[in-house]
Amino acid sequence: MCRDGPTLPLHSEHVALGATLVDFAGWEMPVRYTGDIAEHTAVRTSAGLFDLSHMGEIAVRGADAVPFLEYALVGRMGAMGLGRAKYTMICAPDGGVIDDLVVYRRDWDHFVIVANASNKDVVLAELKERSAGFDVGIADESAGVALIAVQGPAAEAIVTEMTARDADNIASLPYYAATNVVLTGDVHAFVARTGYTGEDGFELFVSAEDAPEVWRLALAVGGERIRPCGLSARDTLRLEAGMPLYGQELTRATTPFDAGLGRVIAFGTEANSRGDFVGRAALEAARDREPSRVLVGLVGDGRRSPRTGYAVTDAGGSVIGEVTSGAPSPTLGRPIGMAYVDKGFGEQGTQVLIDVRGRGEPMTVTALPLYKRAQ
Amino acid sequence: MASVPDDLQYSAEHEWVDGELAVGGEVTVGITEHAADALGDIVYIEAPSVGATVTAGEVCGELESTKAVSELYSPVTGTIIAINDELANAPDNVNKDPFGTGWIFKVQITEEPSGLLDAAAYGDLTA
Numbered sequence: 001m002c003r004d005g006p007t008l009p010l011h012s013e014h015v016a017l018g019a020t021l022v023d024f025a026g027w028e029m030p031v032r033y034t035g036d037i038a039e040h041t042a043v044r045t046s047a048g049l050f051d052l053s054h055m056g057e058i059a060v061r062g063a064d065a066v067p068f069l070e071y072a073l074v075g076r077m078g079a080m081g082l083g084r085a086k087y088t089m090i091c092a093p094d095g096g097v098i099d100d101l102v103v104y105r106r107d108w109d110h111f112v113i114v115a116n117a118s119n120k121d122v123v124l125a126e127l128k129e130r131s132a133g134f135d136v137g138i139a140d141e142s143a144g145v146a147l148i149a150v151q152g153p154a155a156e157a158i159v160t161e162m163t164a165r166d167a168d169n170i171a172s173l174p175y176y177a178a179t180n181v182v183l184t185g186d187v188h189a190f191v192a193r194t195g196y197t198g199e200d201g202f203e204l205f206v207s208a209e210d211a212p213e214v215w216r217l218a219l220a221v222g223g224e225r226i227r228p229c230g231l232s233a234r235d236t237l238r239l240e241a242g243m244p245l246y247g248q249e250l251t252r253a254t255t256p257f258d259a260g261l262g263r264v265i266a267f268g269t270e271a272n273s274r275g276d277f278v279g280r281a282a283l284e285a286a287r288d289r290e291p292s293r294v295l296v297g298l299v300g301d302g303r304r305s306p307r308t309g310y311a312v313t314d315a316g317g318s319v320i321g322e323v324t325s326g327a328p329s330p331t332l333g334r335p336i337g338m339a340y341v342d343k344g345f346g347e348q349g350t351q352v353l354i355d356v357r358g359r360g361e362p363m364t365v366t367a368l369p370l371y372k373r374a375q
Numbered sequence: 376m377a378s379v380p381d382d383l384q385y386s387a388e389h390e391w392v393d394g395e396l397a398v399g400g401e402v403t404v405g406i407t408e409h410a411a412d413a414l415g416d417i418v419y420i421e422a423p424s425v426g427a428t429v430t431a432g433e434v435c436g437e438l439e440s441t442k443a444v445s446e447l448y449s450p451v452t453g454t455i456i457a458i459n460d461e462l463a464n465a466p467d468n469v470n471k472d473p474f475g476t477g478w479i480f481k482v483q484i485t486e487e488p489s490g491l492l493d494a495a496a497y498g499d500l501t502a
Binding site: 020031032035036037040232235236303304305307327328330357 | 412413415418439441442470
């Protein structure tokens with residue numbers, strides 16, 4: 001199963017835990033430790049521990065950091081407070097999505113962009129090209145940074161217990177905000193209340209050399225409440241939570257509007273004007289025309305799940321869309337998926353079929369997300 | 376390491392075969408622990424129907440896990456004489472006990488099998 005991919009700081013921890021490792025974007029990553037469903041359920045009911053060290057961290061520093069990011073990305077970065085996080089995208093001049101990103105503001109002139117592992121080099125190259133004329137430095141810090149996520153209803157209690165000194169900071173940290181924390185053992189971490197599972201949770205940015213200590217600390221403090229989780233559980237969790245995945249729901253051929261994420265684009269208003277940004281003209285045009293397809297959720301009553309690439313058809317068998325992601329939902333106990341369908345089939349409750357080896361499996365069009373945690 | 380029982384034969388597509396490997400012989404077929412581990416939690420199995428004919432090396436069904444759909448191949452040529460009905464309600468038996476309660480179907484062989492691997496050869500294949 002294992003290929004000779006580059007190893008990440010927590011590799012030996014995963015091997016010691018008996019993880020099944022797979023090649024993912026060139027990295028050898030844990031796909032599961034024990035079982036996908038048990039790992040998924042741990043995050044919904046208690047807590048899961050994820051190694052996300054394959055993600056890319058790109059630092060942007062300099063006097064022009066704000067105007068540069070507002071030109072390079074589609075969102076408004078200048079309005080972010082210190083220690084805040086923002087979900088945004090980097091688009092091509094034609095409006096296609098190059099990647100979806102989370103940007104953290106660490107200081108007035110210092111931002112950290114987290115990019116998908118498979119896109120990091122493309123994002124880095126685009127940022128460098130777009131930085132001409134701006135007073136900024138762009139640095140790929142991925143190799144020195146490990147990213148560890150604790151996600152689930154018990155996450156706050158566990159991360160609080162991982163730091164005696166900064167427990168109050170963790171408990172009071174708002175969603176999509178981050179703070180510097182000293183963890184037990186004097187380990188410095190940048191801790192964000194963000195995640196990709198649909199649950200409350202934290203993402204801990206630590207140095208690569210501190211990563212094994214932090215990983216073991218989370219397992220020791222969490223005890224029975226926490227379970228290490230692989231990429232497989234991460235995918236079913238994000239699917240239930242209706243979160244798009246680059247390469248599936250988001251691609252160079254889709255604009256943010258196609259994925260129902262037009263709200264991430266800040267065009268500016270008369271009262272709150274904003275300068276030019278890459279993709280602006282194409283995205284304004286995309287805003288003004290109705291997308292021909294819409295991203296919807298699917299829920300089935302049968303046993304077979306929609307899967308990436310499966311055709312969606314109407315009752316007569318005519319193709320009206322394509323599945324982008326799908327799996328049996330461990331939480332709902334039913335097959336679920338996301339699909340782009342022709343606009344006329346986007347209404348909630350519409351009955352469609354998924355072509356499973358020539359057989360039509362009935363599915364109901366459903367609003368996203370398919371799972372929402374109790375607040 | 377996944378276990379590879381010595382008393383079974385194996386296909387390169389990760390099925391195991393137990394029984395009399397001759398025309399007229401009856402064999403039981405399942406997937407190996409290696410394959411079950413790679414698939415993850417199996418949630419649905421589409422096996423061939425009793426009476427159907429299957430051909431060695433050809434697709435005869437599907438295995439669906441939380442992560443993916445994988446094709447099920449027949450390691451021998453013959454007629455399906457039984458399927459494991461319990462898997463409809465307990466597909467995870469394939470993960471828990473792939474060489475026992477996780478068996479998938481039984482075949483009466485109509486053509487001399489060839490190309491199956493012994494445990495040592497299959498172990499090498501998946502090492």
